[in-house]
Amino acid sequence: MMLKNLQPIDKMSLGLMAVFTVVIGGLIGGETLCGTDCFLSRGPRVKNFSWQGKIVGAQDEAFIVTFDRPMDTKSVEANLVIDPPLPGKFSWAGRRLAYTLETPVPYGETYQVQLSDAKERFRKQGQPGEVMQPFVGEFQSRDRALAYIGTQGEEQGRLVFYNLTQQQKRMITPPELVVMDFQFYPEGNKILFSAFDKGRGIDGLRELQLYTVPTGVKEGIQKTEANETGTPELILDNQDYQNNQFELSADGKIIVVQRVNRKNPADFDLWMLKEGNKPERLKVTGGQFAIAPDSQTLAVARGEGIGILPLQPEAEPLDFLPKFGQLLSFAPNGSAAAMVDFNTDDANLRYTRSLFYVNNQGIQKELLNTEGSIIDCQFNLRGTHLYCLLTQLLPGEEYKEQPYFAKFDIKTGKMIPLATLTDYQDIKISLAPDGLALLFDQIITSDNPLFSDKLTSNSGEAIVGGKLWLLIPPIANGSNPQAELKELPLVGFRPQWLP
Template identity: 70%
Template sequence: MINKLRLQEPIDKLSMLLIGGFSVLIGGLMIGDKLCGENCFLRKGPQVESFTWQEQNISNKDRAFILTFDRPMDKATVEKNLVIDPPLPGKVSWAGRRLAYTVETPVPYGQTYTVQLSEAREKFRKNNKAGQEMEPFVGTFQSRDRALAYIGTQGEEKGKLVFYNITQQHKRMLTPPDLVVMNFEFYPEGNRILFSAYKEGLGIDGLRKLKLYTVTTGVNNGVEDSNNNPPGKIEEILDNETYQNNQFDLSADGETIVIQRVNRQNPADFDLWIVRKGEKAERLRVTGGYFEITPDNQALAVARGEGIGILPLEPESEPLDFLPKFGQLLDFSPQGNSAAMVDFNTDKANLRYTKSLFYVNNQGIEKELLNTEGSIFNCQFTPTGTQLYCLLTELLEGEEYREQPYFAKFDIKSGEVIPLAKLSHYQDIKISLSPDGLALLFDQILTSDDTRLKDNLTNDSGQAIVGGKLWLLIPPINNNPNSKADLKELPLVGFRPQWLP
């Protein structure tokens, strides 16, 4: 027992000395901290603990980032010294130690951004004195590449789906030589494309023998990444053995396809079908003209006789709503709470036939934006849903019936109409507004009625497509009447262009 106690005594003494030493050190630090305040070398300045967009690829759906600090901060000094380059207008809000910055409009694509913060101070606990200055912070993120896809019309690209990355300045064909593509839509993440195509060599008969496929784009999380998503991988979605496949639409979440199908043996057997992810095609038992899946992925808008019907995406369901006033749906806003529609007016007394462009929302508002004797071909909402870009025509005076096509921007709130650019002619023009809302893509195809071109690409009317130009229209950033839209022809030959989401 005596030997054991002797062995323990040095250890006990050492432990007591260590405990006492640490106590003195901790006490000294606490006292020193109070005495030297913010200039004490033992205290580090405030720091950013996390930045939610750090080294991320941002899409138009990303609208806010969060900076989290390691202690309460003086809000005024943080907001004053926060710098984003290139600038992104937005609003700041706080929740404790977290700052949220919400951008006013989607982040422009194809750029790298830095977020810098220095000279901000912590919130001092007493007497409202200035707190300690923070450690400088620099964060980086980038927006998705600015890229597009189109159907080629020349050489080896003829009839093929072509992907062109404007940011990286390169392109590649996605579909094999034996398929002729007619139409396509990007999946929401841009990693795949849904498209309809027929076997090469069928000519005009190919329109009745379309199959539905998907193909990988080589894009992963908004940027090209062939290692994780090799481009050109084809998967058949729907065959053409019993039914002819026509128009189709892909839901905003990429989970549902609706397609118009006609029985080959019985043309009266005409219906819309639904294809859900991982399931077989199923009849909806819905007939009608042009259709579009609503942005909430839950319903279908269908042109039916003298109006637009809104129906659930379930077979043989009762309609949710019917809009008898409107004969054409142009586009839904991204938020799904409003739409652009056309009312085909008829003044039989004066033999005048006009069309009206309407903004309609779920609060019962029906606002006429334009009444014209010309045509309203297409309109697309900006990402914020506050403006519309439209392709229209103006009826020209004279004995011969002529229409002047032009682009215009409509401000929903004010009703202001801003003409952007006039075109020399119109034929099957397809438009696509960029996901950041800053640029319009459109095509101008060249056609021929020469029957010797039966194996050529064809448009919806069966005419042979012999060429196509792709154009980029960049509207003025502000509404300055002295600012003009920038119209550029792209070094690409094709038609039906669409932006990468």
């Protein structure tokens, strides 16, 4: 009779009390039967894997595995399996294991991290630790992808994005713009490019404007649902100034542009463009320039030398390197650079050039002296090797150069020839972020006036085609002891890898 008079909330409370009584009783009974050790019989487990389900790139150097209790480190290290293999080094901090890769993670792969049969640290003297619960983690590396400027058909003059991993190709700029140069933003989600209106021919080089366009990439993976053509955003117009060479900082926040006053050609300067701000004159004159990887320093060719100065207006130089006439590239961490000495001060070396490794510790190491040309060089991500496009002066009365690729070991200074090409013209090289492939082009030109309103080379000839190639360097103790050359099924020029 009393239960009938209970309010609904009272009935619910009594029900919950009954449930909790059964649960607590079961727990107490279980502990009486098997003791407190039964709660530990599951063995140790992985609490967190820092790369689980993530997409990682060349800049990601280490993953962390966190356990729920102290582990026997040797048994963990002996049983950790990564498939495909990624050589690396172990380090410990309590229950946390850090695995640091020896080389950047290869792109275009899915990886599994497996761990089983590892034991916890001994709880008592002479008593073995529990064997852990098996763990399987998974992560991906970025897609292997590139962009280039098309040369034929509907691709002519347009930026084309090609995903090698997924075998997908898309044009990402509209047909009314002719692209001349471009750079990826650090995340690969958009591209900065210079372009002019179609139909302007060689006059278009004096009418370049800067734009950005989305690539359809998120975290290094191309979104298949992305539209074929992006919508460019105008970043810098050409109303009062002619825009020439430009450079994007490593953090993607600053653009430096060489500009010439349209009314006064003697008025040329470098300008800085920051996100959300108006263009700002740096009051820095000079030739070739590059932004250092710290995104705060500028290197500028000035007369017979390279000036190093802060990236701010009217800055005083931090350093000047009078020996060098050309800066080729910086090491990714900014600690070193590849430079060219034209040997003008030495009568015995008047007709030669020297390739130098120069670091911030004052070391200037000559890697090569040649009668040919030093076209371009790029460091691998760790800065341990330098990949170069060079030429060799062929014997004979006619001046003729033969291009070839070579790799330099910075520590030993040893040069390793990779491949020889039959001819050279405006070759653009790009080293993959994982260091496993070098991308380059070979343009096809014509002096036929019918093509004069099309794309033009550095020498002013009309570009009517272009081949894109992969150079795959040999891997130490690997299956390919010699470099491989592979032609891609693409027609274009100025290729660049997705970061």
